[in-house]
Amino acid sequence: MEPESNIRKNIEAIDEKVKGTKLKIKDLVLPIIVAFVLIGIAVFAFIPMLRNALDLRGELKEIKKKQEQMISLKNAVDKVDEGIMQGDLTDVKSVIPRTLKVSSFLYYIDQLALEKNLSSEKISVGDVNVATPGGDDATAAKNESRYKGVNGPLAYSGSLEDVLSFLDSFYTSSPYIVSPENITLERGGEDKWEIELSLTGYYISEENNAKFNLYKPFKAYTDFSDIMEILREKALKLAGDTNQEF
Amino acid sequence: MVFLAITFVVVAFSTLTKLQVENEKKKLKQYEENASVLSEKIISNDEVLKRIFLYRDISSSQYSAKDIFDYFSEIAIKNRGTVLSNFIFTSNTSVSFEGECSSLECVAKFWHLLASDRKVESVTLDSVSKKSLASSKSQENKQDNEQEEDVEEFSGASFEFRVTMTKDAFTKDDKESDDNIYNSED
Numbered sequence: 001m002e003p004e005s006n007i008r009k010n011i012e013a014i015d016e017k018v019k020g021t022k023l024k025i026k027d028l029v030l031p032i033i034v035a036f037v038l039i040g041i042a043v044f045a046f047i048p049m050l051r052n053a054l055d056l057r058g059e060l061k062e063i064k065k066k067q068e069q070m071i072s073l074k075n076a077v078d079k080v081d082e083g084i085m086q087g088d089l090t091d092v093k094s095v096i097p098r099t100l101k102v103s104s105f106l107y108y109i110d111q112l113a114l115e116k117n118l119s120s121e122k123i124s125v126g127d128v129n130v131a132t133p134g135g136d137d138a139t140a141a142k143n144e145s146r147y148k149g150v151n152g153p154l155a156y157s158g159s160l161e162d163v164l165s166f167l168d169s170f171y172t173s174s175p176y177i178v179s180p181e182n183i184t185l186e187r188g189g190e191d192k193w194e195i196e197l198s199l200t201g202y203y204i205s206e207e208n209n210a211k212f213n214l215y216k217p218f219k220a221y222t223d224f225s226d227i228m229e230i231l232r233e234k235a236l237k238l239a240g241d242t243n244q245e246f
Numbered sequence: 247m248v249f250l251a252i253t254f255v256v257v258a259f260s261t262l263t264k265l266q267v268e269n270e271k272k273k274l275k276q277y278e279e280n281a282s283v284l285s286e287k288i289i290s291n292d293e294v295l296k297r298i299f300l301y302r303d304i305s306s307s308q309y310s311a312k313d314i315f316d317y318f319s320e321i322a323i324k325n326r327g328t329v330l331s332n333f334i335f336t337s338n339t340s341v342s343f344e345g346e347c348s349s350l351e352c353v354a355k356f357w358h359l360l361a362s363d364r365k366v367e368s369v370t371l372d373s374v375s376k377k378s379l380a381s382s383k384s385q386e387n388k389q390d391n392e393q394e395e396d397v398e399e400f401s402g403a404s405f406e407f408r409v410t411m412t413k414d415a416f417t418k419d420d421k422e423s424d425d426n427i428y429n430s431e432d
Contacts (some may be wrong), residue, residue: 003277046253070277077281089293184333204296212289
């Protein structure tokens with residue numbers, strides 16, 4: 001009998017132990033709470049931190065790109081000789097000035113006509129805004145006037161040779177940048193030809209508070225040496241004509 | 247432990263990235279200050295560039311009216327009896343001219359010469375008309391009836407052509423000699 005009671009006691013003790021190891025709901029509460037806390041930390045702390053860090057990496061790339069831009073800008077600008085550039089700037093400003101005085105332009109046309117033995121029928125000029133078809137696409141699309149000009153109808157008469165020479169001088173040897181348009185050439189008599197045209201002389205007016213943008217792509221003017229050569233020649237011609245004038 | 251490791255990695259990554267960005271921003275500011283010193287030079291360069299672009303824009307549409315006049319006058323001279331009297335230069339590819347010819351056949355020949363010219367893309371005859379010189383009466387005596395006939399004499403024909411030239415036909419770079427390819431034909 002005693003071994004049976006012992007066995008029974010053992011079984012009951014084991015049974016109690018087994019009952020004690022069974023998972024109860026209260027055992028799950030703490031792990032669940034901890035899991036929620038960890039998930040919360042992950043969602044509300046880690047993920048924003050990671051996102052912020054990735055944004056900062058993107059920003060870092062942009063900053064490095066700008067640094068390279070600044071370095072290449074400095075290198076490109078340093079290659080341009082300041083002294084030569086100021087000389088060239090003076091030259092081009094004489095050919096395409098900030099303002100083209102109507103009187104200067106008229107004087108140039110009149111002197112040219114006199115040189116070519118033409119007689120004046122009509123001459124008048126005034127200021128215009130000019131949109132050139134050759135401008136960049138953005139400007140053409142906005143239909144903005146990029147250049148300023150002095151424009152007016154002209155009419156002269158003379159021999160064919162003189163009239164053609166007058167016309168050709170705008171194309172070959174004008175000190176200003178001019179553009180003749182709507183040219184009419186009409187025989188008026190035995191050796192008399194009449195020419196009528198609309199002539200525009202260009203200048204670039206400058207904004208007083210021009211915005212300076214460091215990140216605007218830099219293009220050295222020395223890359224256009226062929227055009228610069230032409231403008232230098234025109235400046236020389238203007239200087240020569242001015243000396244003669246005085 | 248795993249959670250701690252993950253926490254450490256995330257925090258370290260975020261902090262290092264922030265520090266890196268701050269450092270690079272300082273460097274960039276320094277570069278910008280160095281470049282700002284060159285602002286006058288950059289502005290002067292832009293001033294020159296503006297004028298260069300203006301010249302390039304204007305010169306791209308420039309043409310020698312004299313060259314065009316000479317070229318078509320040469321064709322007219324080769325087409326005997328053709329005299330040009332009035333030119334209207336519309337653009338570097340478009341010109342109209344009026345003139346006179348000795349006959350309608352001469353006008354037709356001139357038209358053909360223009361149309362087959364290598365520098366001409368298209369030619370339109372806007373108008374053509376006969377020019378009357380005088381009219382004279384001649385009387386024919388017939389056995390029973392007298393008949394009068396009017397005979398008009400024509401001095402030629404006047405015309406107006408509108409020509410569209412090929413692009414770059416008369417540009418500054420066109421230094422080909424204008425060898426007239428037309429044979430004078432009677």
